[in-house]
Structure formats: structure tokens, C-alpha cells
Amino acid sequence: MSSERINEIVILSGKGGTGKTSLAAAFSVLAGTEAVIADCDVDAANMHLLLKPDFARSMEFYSGELAVINQDICIRCGKCADVCRFNAIPFMENQYTISPLDCEGCGYCEKVCPSFAIVMKERKSGKVYTSTIKTEGIMVHARLDIAAENSGKLVAKVKKDAKDHANAGNKKFIIVDGSPGIGCPVVSSLSGANYVVLVTEPTMSGLHDLIRVYEVIKRFRIKAGCIINKADVNEAQSREIKEFLMSEQIDHLADIPYDSAFSSAMIEGKTVVEIQSPLKAQLEEIWKQIKLITNKNNTI
Amino acid sequence: MKIAFTAAGTTWDSMIDPRFGRTEFFIVYNDETQETTVFDNSAVKNEAHGAGTATAQKIFEIKPDVLITGNGPGENAATALKQLDMKIFVNAHNMTIKEAYDNYKNGKLQPL
Numbered sequence: 001m002s003s004e005r006i007n008e009i010v011i012l013s014g015k016g017g018t019g020k021t022s023l024a025a026a027f028s029v030l031a032g033t034e035a036v037i038a039d040c041d042v043d044a045a046n047m048h049l050l051l052k053p054d055f056a057r058s059m060e061f062y063s064g065e066l067a068v069i070n071q072d073i074c075i076r077c078g079k080c081a082d083v084c085r086f087n088a089i090p091f092m093e094n095q096y097t098i099s100p101l102d103c104e105g106c107g108y109c110e111k112v113c114p115s116f117a118i119v120m121k122e123r124k125s126g127k128v129y130t131s132t133i134k135t136e137g138i139m140v141h142a143r144l145d146i147a148a149e150n151s152g153k154l155v156a157k158v159k160k161d162a163k164d165h166a167n168a169g170n171k172k173f174i175i176v177d178g179s180p181g182i183g184c185p186v187v188s189s190l191s192g193a194n195y196v197v198l199v200t201e202p203t204m205s206g207l208h209d210l211i212r213v214y215e216v217i218k219r220f221r222i223k224a225g226c227i228i229n230k231a232d233v234n235e236a237q238s239r240e241i242k243e244f245l246m247s248e249q250i251d252h253l254a255d256i257p258y259d260s261a262f263s264s265a266m267i268e269g270k271t272v273v274e275i276q277s278p279l280k281a282q283l284e285e286i287w288k289q290i291k292l293i294t295n296k297n298n299t300i
Numbered sequence: 301m302k303i304a305f306t307a308a309g310t311t312w313d314s315m316i317d318p319r320f321g322r323t324e325f326f327i328v329y330n331d332e333t334q335e336t337t338v339f340d341n342s343a344v345k346n347e348a349h350g351a352g353t354a355t356a357q358k359i360f361e362i363k364p365d366v367l368i369t370g371n372g373p374g375e376n377a378a379t380a381l382k383q384l385d386m387k388i389f390v391n392a393h394n395m396t397i398k399e400a401y402d403n404y405k406n407g408k409l410q411p412l
Contacts, residue, residue: 063348151348156322184349187374191319192393219378220371221391 006166007294008159008174010193012217013200014209016180019229020199022262023283024177025050026271030287032135035173038162039141040189042126042150047177050271053131053139061142063153065105066123067098073117080109080118101147123148128157130165138165150179152188159189173291180209182216190217195294196224197253202237207244214248223297225251227286230258251293254286303404304328304364305397310338316400318370318393320377321352327397328362352377360384368392368400372412388412 011027013020025047028037039047067088069080074096081089081096088102089109100123110118125148133139140162142154162174178189190196196217200210210226217224226245231238238255245252261277273280306323308315317323326339341358344351356377359367367386370393372378381388389409392400403409 152322152351153345153348156345156351187352188322191322191371192317193371216374219375222371 005172006163006174007172007195007291007297008163008176008193009195009197009290009294010176010178010189010222011197011199012178012186012189012213013180013198014182014211014213015200015203015206018199018201018206019256019262020180021047021177022050022266022272023197023199023227023229024175026273026283027287027290028133028137028139028175029135029271029273030284031137031173031175033137034171035137035175036162036166036169036171037133037137037139037141038158038174038176039139040150040155040158040185041177041179042142042144042154042158042185043179045141045143047139048131048141049269050266051133051135051139052269053129053133053141055129055131057130058127059129060124061126061128061154061157062122063125063148063151064123065107065120066100066103067105067107067109067118068121069096069098070117070119071095073115075115075117077114079112079114083108083112125149125154128154128161130161138162138169140165150185152184155179155185155188156191159192173294182213186213186216190220190222193220193222194297195290196222197290198224198226198250199229200226200241201230202228202234202241204237207237207241210241211244214250218248223251223293225253225290225293227253227256229256231255232257253289254282256282301332301366302328302330302362302364303366303368303401304359304362305392305400306367306369307338307397312336312398312401313396316368316370316392316395316397320369320371320373321355323355323369326358326362328364329401350376353380356380359386366404368404368409378412 011024086102088099126144128142131139179185200206265272265275305327306317307325307327308317328337352374367388372390391410
């Protein structure tokens with residue numbers, strides 16, 4: 001089976017703002033057509049700004065539920081509004097209506113409605129896209145509707161589509177841009193992964209969130225490597241991070257110095273490896289190293 | 301003894317699904333009766349959150365003596381599964397169900 005040879009590499013940070021997506025996009029450009037890209041950081045998806053997908057194919061995505069009141073049967077008793085913890089059922093123009101932005105889909109109103117006027121309906125929460133990006137490679141990504149949130153379900157869907165494309169196109173890698181934090185979407189992005197690239201920065205919260213996300217990774221027994229971005233900004237903190245990496249046997253992939261090239265590239269809508277900068281050679285080196293490690297892991 | 305595998309397909313040649321919560325299927329082999337049963341777990345796709353605990357619930361219904369999987373259950377599912385008298389073996393990803401079973405028999409799988 002070809003699926004066993006695909007290396008699924010997940011890029012995570014724990015803390016936001018460490019440069020995770022900037023690096024994930026740079027690796028995506030370096031990987032070119034040998035990888036399928038999966039943008040699972042759907043709450044604030046921004047990888048598309050750098051990779052220029054064509055949004056060629058889209059599919060509606062349903063997640064969670066939304067209460068709907070049948071006004072013809074409703075007896076206006078107000079029991080639903082009384083139990084709603086989210087104040088999502090205001091009484092307006094002589095009728096109770098669901099405010100879709102406030103409804104969490106818990107279903108309590110449906111349970112208490114004496115006239116069975118409320119039903120829970122599947123909620124459309126956004127679209128999943130399969131695109132060709134500027135490298136001619138394939139990227140699977142999503143766009144959420146207003147007030148919709150990322151979920152383990154959406155991440156699993158994006159990853160599955162990416163895997164199908166990787167299988168069909170005989171690709172060697174899937175690069176997954178994971179979401180920040182340690183919640184459901186992160187757990188979902190980790191399941192089935194072969195290697196995790198952690199991106200951190202030398203700040204107290206950078207290290208704190210790195211430790212926290214690593215607890216989750218360890219639980220799933222996935223090998224991990226770490227890039228310390230902006231490493232020269234606080235050398236003492238960087239040293240502390242390195243001690244942590246050593247104690248947990250996490251590969252220390254690289255220290256990247258603070259460089260405004262990231263911002264200059266971003267302003268042009270490019271990744272840092274597409275402009276003149278010494279970072280290009282360093283990132284090429286890191287990507288080569290990641291490929292080497294994951295290929296080795298996968299043959300054991 | 302009942303042995304459950306998280307599986308990406310429904311046969312002995314199917315690959316182990318490395319995921320616990322969102323595994324596509326469970327293949328359950330009873331080595332006394334040599335019976336193989338397949339449980340479809342694909343309904344879990346509709347769980348936006350809490351896939352791990354929903355699947356753990358399913359395990360409570362199947363009640364296997366041994367569970368063989370890949371990455372292993374996450375924190376919440378693992379806590380729930382502790383209530384069962386069941387041994388869990390992990391790191392069986394990249395194996396077919398048959399390979400995983402042989403490795404289990406030869407004591408080559410890693411216990412959780």
C-alpha cells in the first residue's frame with residue numbers, strides 16, 4: 001500500500017505568533033510538487049496569502065448543529081428562551097427566533113419544547129477547498145463562515161483530502177500547518193502524523209506553550225523536532241528551551257535569528273525563501289534535514 | 301479472548317488506522333472461536349469534537365480484552381478506557397492487521 005510511505009509532517013507551535021505559518025509556507029515552497037499542503041489552522045487561515053491557491057474546487061462543510069423553530073407550531077411559551085445559556089433565543093416581533101451567531105447547538109431548547117416546534121439541523125460552517133498553488137503543488141484548505149469554529153472534524157476532513165491527493169499523485173510528503181493551542185483541532189492534526197516540527201520563540205510563554213503542546217505529542221508517541229525562531233532575541237530564554245529539548249530528546253533542528261526579511265517577504269505576498277536573504281540557505285538546510293529524519297523514521 | 305484493532309479497512313490485509321478516536325473501523329478477532337467481526341466507526345466523522353471519548357464509548361460496548369492501535373488514545377479517551385480491564389498496545393501503525401496480530405503474538409508490540 002502506498003499510504004504507508006507518505007510522511008505526514010505536522011507543524012505546531014503551541015503559542016501563536018512564533019512564525020509557524022511563515023515557516024510552514026516556506027517549507028511548502030521548498031517542497032514544491034513533492035508534497036501536498038494541508039492548512040489545518042482554519043480559525044485564522046492565512047497560508048493562502050503566501051501560497052496563492054486558485055480555490056479551484058470547493059465543497060460545503062457541515063459541522064455542529066443549529067436550532068430551528070417552526071413558527072407554525074410554536075406556542076410562544078418561552079421555555080426555550082428560559083433554558084438557553086447563550087441567550088440565543090430573543091423574543092422579537094411577537095415570536096421567538098434563534099440567533100444563529102449565538103446558538104451553540106447544545107439542543108437544550110429542543111429537549112424542553114412542549115410542542116416539538118424546535119429541531120436541530122446540521123449547520124453549514126464553511127467550505128473546504130482543493131487548490132493548485134504557485135508551486136504547481138496541491139493544497140487543501142478551508143474557509144469558515146462567520147462565527148463558525150475549527151474542529152477536530154474539519155481538520156480530519158482536510159487531512160483526509162490531502163492524503164487522498166498524496167496517494168493519487170504518489171507524493172512523498174504532506175505538510176500540515178496545525179493550529180495553535182492544544183485543543184481538539186491539534187489532537188486531530190496529530191493523529192496519524194509521522195513527525196512534528198515545533199516552532200517556538202525565546203519568550204516565557206513560548207517555552208510554556210511548547211512544553212504544553214509537547215505533552216500532547218508525547219501522549220501520541222510521535223517524534224518531534226524544534227526550530228527556535230528569533231533565537232537571538234533572548235539568549236538566556238533560548239538556552240532554557242534547548243535544555244528542555246535535550247531533556248525530552250526532541251531534535252533541535254535550528255536556531256533562526258530574528259530577521260525582518262520575514263516581514264518584507266510577507267508584504268510582497270511571498271515566503272522568506274522567495275526573496276534575497278541569507279535565511280533561504282538556512283531554511284533549505286532545515287527542510288533537507290526534516291526530509292532525512294522522516295525518511296529514516298518511516299523505514300524503521 | 302477478544303482482540304480489537306483500529307483499522308483503515310475491513311480485512312486482515314487492511315492497514316492499522318493509527319488514529320484511535322477517528323478510526324474508520326474496528327476489527328475484532330476472537331481467538332477462541334476464530335471469529336472476526338467488523339465494527340463500522342465512520343459515524344464518528346460527524347463528531348465535531350470529542351471523537352476520542354465517543355469511540356471509547358464504542359469500546360465499552362465491544363469489551364475487548366486487548367486493543368491494538370497506532371498513536372494510542374489521547375488523554376480523555378485513555379482515562380475513560382482505564383475503567384476497562386483491557387490491555388492496550390500501540391505503535392502498530394504501518395502494519396496490516398495480520399502483521400499487527402503476528403507481532404502481538406510474538407510479544408513485539410509496545411504496551412501502553
